[in-house]
Amino acid sequence: MGIVQALFPPGLFTSSFMQNAWLAGTAVAVLSALIGFFVVLRGASFAAHAVPRASFAGAAGAVLVGGDTLLGLAIFSALSAFGIASLASRRDQGQTTALVLMAALGLGSLFLTLGGAYAPEVYALLFGQIVGISRVDVYAILGLLFLALLATALLYRPLLWSSVAPDVAEAKGVSRRRMETLFLLLVALAATAAVPVVGALLSFSLMVGPAAAAAYFGRSPLQALAIAVLIGVLSIWFSLIFAYDTGLPVGFFVAAVTAIFYGLGRLWAWLWQIERSIGPEAA
Amino acid sequence: MLAFLASLLAAPAVGTALLIGSFVAVTSGVVGVFVVLRGQSFAGHALGDIGTTGAAAAYLGGLPALYGFIGVGILGGLAIEGMGERARGRDVATGIVLSLLLGIGALLLYVMTQRSDATGGPVAILFGSIFTVDPSVAVPVALFSLLAFLLLGFLYRPLVFASVSPQAAKARGVPLQGVGLLFMLALAIAVEESALVAGALLSTALLIGPAAAAVRWTRQIGQAAALSALLGLLAVWLGIALAYQSYFWPPGHRGWPVSFFIVMAVLLEYLIARIRPARRAARAAEPGEAA
Numbered sequence: 001m002g003i004v005q006a007l008f009p010p011g012l013f014t015s016s017f018m019q020n021a022w023l024a025g026t027a028v029a030v031l032s033a034l035i036g037f038f039v040v041l042r043g044a045s046f047a048a049h050a051v052p053r054a055s056f057a058g059a060a061g062a063v064l065v066g067g068d069t070l071l072g073l074a075i076f077s078a079l080s081a082f083g084i085a086s087l088a089s090r091r092d093q094g095q096t097t098a099l100v101l102m103a104a105l106g107l108g109s110l111f112l113t114l115g116g117a118y119a120p121e122v123y124a125l126l127f128g129q130i131v132g133i134s135r136v137d138v139y140a141i142l143g144l145l146f147l148a149l150l151a152t153a154l155l156y157r158p159l160l161w162s163s164v165a166p167d168v169a170e171a172k173g174v175s176r177r178r179m180e181t182l183f184l185l186l187v188a189l190a191a192t193a194a195v196p197v198v199g200a201l202l203s204f205s206l207m208v209g210p211a212a213a214a215a216y217f218g219r220s221p222l223q224a225l226a227i228a229v230l231i232g233v234l235s236i237w238f239s240l241i242f243a244y245d246t247g248l249p250v251g252f253f254v255a256a257v258t259a260i261f262y263g264l265g266r267l268w269a270w271l272w273q274i275e276r277s278i279g280p281e282a283a
Numbered sequence: 284m285l286a287f288l289a290s291l292l293a294a295p296a297v298g299t300a301l302l303i304g305s306f307v308a309v310t311s312g313v314v315g316v317f318v319v320l321r322g323q324s325f326a327g328h329a330l331g332d333i334g335t336t337g338a339a340a341a342y343l344g345g346l347p348a349l350y351g352f353i354g355v356g357i358l359g360g361l362a363i364e365g366m367g368e369r370a371r372g373r374d375v376a377t378g379i380v381l382s383l384l385l386g387i388g389a390l391l392l393y394v395m396t397q398r399s400d401a402t403g404g405p406v407a408i409l410f411g412s413i414f415t416v417d418p419s420v421a422v423p424v425a426l427f428s429l430l431a432f433l434l435l436g437f438l439y440r441p442l443v444f445a446s447v448s449p450q451a452a453k454a455r456g457v458p459l460q461g462v463g464l465l466f467m468l469a470l471a472i473a474v475e476e477s478a479l480v481a482g483a484l485l486s487t488a489l490l491i492g493p494a495a496a497a498v499r500w501t502r503q504i505g506q507a508a509a510l511s512a513l514l515g516l517l518a519v520w521l522g523i524a525l526a527y528q529s530y531f532w533p534p535g536h537r538g539w540p541v542s543f544f545i546v547m548a549v550l551l552e553y554l555i556a557r558i559r560p561a562r563r564a565a566r567a568a569e570p571g572e573a574a
Contacts, residue, residue, distance in 0.1 A: 045378030046325035094324030095495040099553055101328070102488040106546030109484065113540045123396060127389045201332075201389060205382040212375045249393045255386020262379050 012244050021130040021197070023138045025236040025250075027145045028194045029206060033214075033232030034152055035190040036207035037225045038183055040215055041163040045208050046094055047084055047184060050101040052191035052203035054080035057108030059125050059195070064115035069125075070140055070196065077191040080104050081184035088180070128199030128251035130243055137196055144193040151186060159183060160221060202251035206232055209258025216265035216274070231261050300413045300523050300541075303421055307477040308489055308515035310428040313435065313508045314473040315494030315515075317466065320446045320504070324491050325374065326363050326467070329381040330474040331486035333359035336388030338408045338479070343391060348408070349423055349479050356475035359384055360467040413481045413523065413541050420479065427476050434469040442466055443504055485542050489515050492549030496556035518548035 012018055039048045058076025062069045080100050087096040112122065124132060152159075161169035162179040170176050187207070194203035210232035211224070218224025239253035268274075318327045334352040341351025359380055366376035392408070435442070445452040445462045453459055477486040493514035497507040522545030529539035 040375055043374040045374045046328070049325075049329075049378065049381065094322055095319060095491055098324045098328050098487055098491040099495065099550060102484065102492065102546050103550055105484045106488075106543045106550075109540045110543040113538070113543075123393070127393060199389070201385050202382065204378065205386065208375065208378040209382060212379060215375075249389050252386045252390040252393070255382045255389070259379060259383040259386070 007241060007245065009245065012241065017131050017133065018240075018244065020133045020135055020138050021240055022237075024133045024141045024197050025130070025240050026233055027138075027141045028190075028197050029210075029232040029236035030229055031141075031145045031148050031193055032190050032203070032206035033210045033228040034148060034225070035186050036209075036211035036232070037214070037221075037228050038159055038163060039187065039207050040211040041160070041221075042183065044183070044187075045204070046097045047081075048187055048207045049204040050084070050097050051077050051080050051184070051187045052195050052200050054101050054104030054108075055188075055191050055195055056125060056200035057104040057111060059200070060108045060111035060115065060122070063121065064111045070137065070192065073195050074188075074192045076104060077188035077195075078185065081188040082181070085177075085181040085184045124199070125195065126199050126201050127249040128197060128202060128254070130197070130240060130250050133197060141193045141197075144189055148186060148189050151182075151189075155179075155182060197250070198254050199249070199251040202255050205251075205255045205258050206235065209255075209262055210235060213258070213261040213265035216269040231258075235261060294527070296414045297523060297527055299416055299418045299421070301520065303416055303418075303424055303480050304413050304519040304523060305516055306421075306424055306428050307480050308493075308519040309512040310431055310473045311477050311486070311489040312493045312497075312512035312515035314431060314470055315490040315492075316497060316504065316508045316511050317435075317442060317446055318470060318490060319494045319498055321466075323470070325377050326360070327470060327474060327490045328487040329363065329377050330356050330360055330471050331478045331483040331490075332381060332388075333384045334475045334478045334486075335408050335483050336384045336391065337475075339388055339391035339395060342408065343395065349420060349476075352475040352479045353427065353472065355384070356471040356478075357468060360471040361464065364464055364467045413485075414526070416480050424476050424480065427472050431469045431472045434465060434472075438462060438465055438469070481545070482542060485545055488542075488546045488549045489518070492546075492553050493518065496553045499556040499559070514549075514552050518545050518552060521545075521548045 013022070036048065039045060055073045055077035058072035058074070058079075059069045060072075061067075061076070062072030083100040083103070084093070084097050087100065158169065158174045159179060159182070161172065162174050162176055163183075166176050169179070190207060191203055194206055198206055211228040213231055214224045214228035218227045235254060235257040238257045239250050242248070242253045243250040315327070318324060334356045337351035337353075337355025338348045339351070340355070341348050362380045363373065363377045366373075366380065441452070441457045441462050444455070445457050445459055449459060474486050474490060477489055481489070493511040494507070496514055497511035500510055501507050522541050525544040526539060526541035529544075532539065
């Protein structure tokens with residue numbers, strides 16, 4: 001009984017801020033795993049890391065002008081997605097991703113200095129917080145999840161094709177450039193939802209970790225997608241419980257738990273001598 | 284103008300910043316050319332972030348931040364290089380290593396914010412400013428720069444070969460794995476010393492920006508490295524001068540962050556290089572990104 005009580009102390013499910021955290025966290029995990037599936041498929045972890053990180057500048061800008069943080073996150077993640085998509089040529093996406101990220105972070109440091117932002121507010125946005133999620137945030141995040149589900153349902157086939165066999169997709173009339181832009185906008189959508197909960201530094205863990213682990217377990221793309229969502233949801237639930245128990249930042253637990261799942265995936269693949277079912281080299 | 288330059292050079296913090304900033308700009312500029320040619324921008328950026336975890340650990344353990352940056356940077360670099368199954372598998376491997384180490388870094392930085400004696404630490408580590416650098420790190424930074432250059436000199440021929448056409452290099456018996464690991468070591472040193480001096484943000488900007496601009500100007504690797512170092516120096520000097528000047532700008536003598544100016548200078552260099560029609564330079568950038 002002792003352990004159970006220590007793991008599930010009173011208020012974990014009943015206090016209103018934790019209810020918001022459970023709702024928002026679960027929605028964010030589903031959304032991130034969904035988009036993360038395509039991130040791993042396309043080998044786009046850098047973009048998945050850069051977009052949420054760049055959106056931090058938007059939050060800092062919102063603090064400076066007294067605007068809405070979520071709106072600032074949305075504007076800057078969309079801008080950075082467009083920036084990466086429009087600057088990148090096929091051969092140098094990493095460079096342009098790095099430069100777009102630098103531009104955003106440079107602006108972010110300027111906004112922080114000019115705004116004289118209160119430090120705990122900055123830390124919360126960097127490392128994630130579970131106490132600060134309001135009911136309005138929950139509705140906004142659920143709205144973003146709905147949008148992402150709709151977009152993925154509509155774009156699933158062309159996105160899958162352009163990810164695993166871009167040349168074939170191009171021949172079938174699926175524009176590589178347009179798909180890249182749409183994909184990055186989906187990453188921006190996931191980032192906007194995830195940053196308030198998990199933090200700007202570790203939002204990409206929820207995108208890359210579950211999908212990278214699922215690549216070892218799933219035997220087909222759809223199976224891998226479903227397993228990624230499952231792992232993502234489990235990861236955020238574990239993380240919320242641990243964060244509530246210990247008072248430590250939720251981002252740390254998300255990074256640790258998703259890394260453990262990835263390690264299990266590699267172990268599984270090693271035991272059964274299997275290759276990843278999705279990812280650039282499986283194509 | 285002259286009076287401004289004189290006052291700039293008279294301030295001791297500016298002198299230190301110019302000196303150490305120059306070391307870092309040259310080292311990052313030269314190493315960056317290979318990073319761009321090998322398509323390792325993500326790894327180069329990840330190492331800067333990873334180093335902050337080491338710095339936080341060193342801070343909590345009472346060790347000099349430099350060793351935290353370099354130690355964890357080298358470990359992270361080896362993990363990235365070792366875990367990536369094939370060239371393209373590195374993307375996910377880099378993501379996972381970065382995610383885990385950043386997570387641990389978040390935990391350590393959080394612990395620091397809870398300790399009353401270390402509240403300024405996280406800000407110093409995350410947004411380190413070149414103006415607050417302790418002059419005593421100049422000697423170790425110079426030594427590490429030297430080490431990075433020695434490694435590059437030792438690796439030069441096989442590295443160029445392996446970077447420009449890995450298949451041909453493999454066929455000729457160049458040990459790709461060994462070259463990759465040793466280059467990762469040089470990369471970790473270059474990135475971590477600039478992360479220490481100027482923060483993780485600037486370390487990526489100085490590594491990728493000048494090099495990406497330089498390989499658009501020339502296809503010859505030696506020339507690209509020299510040009511990249513020069514562009515890096517220019518950005519750092521310009522950034523420091525403007526940041527110093529900005530104490531007289533609105534709002535209210537707080538000064539604008541030096542990292543903002545350096546990043547914007549680097550971006551400007553890159554955009555100018557991009558506007559120029561890239562005919563001959565195109566081939567130099569060709570091997571490009573795996574991502």
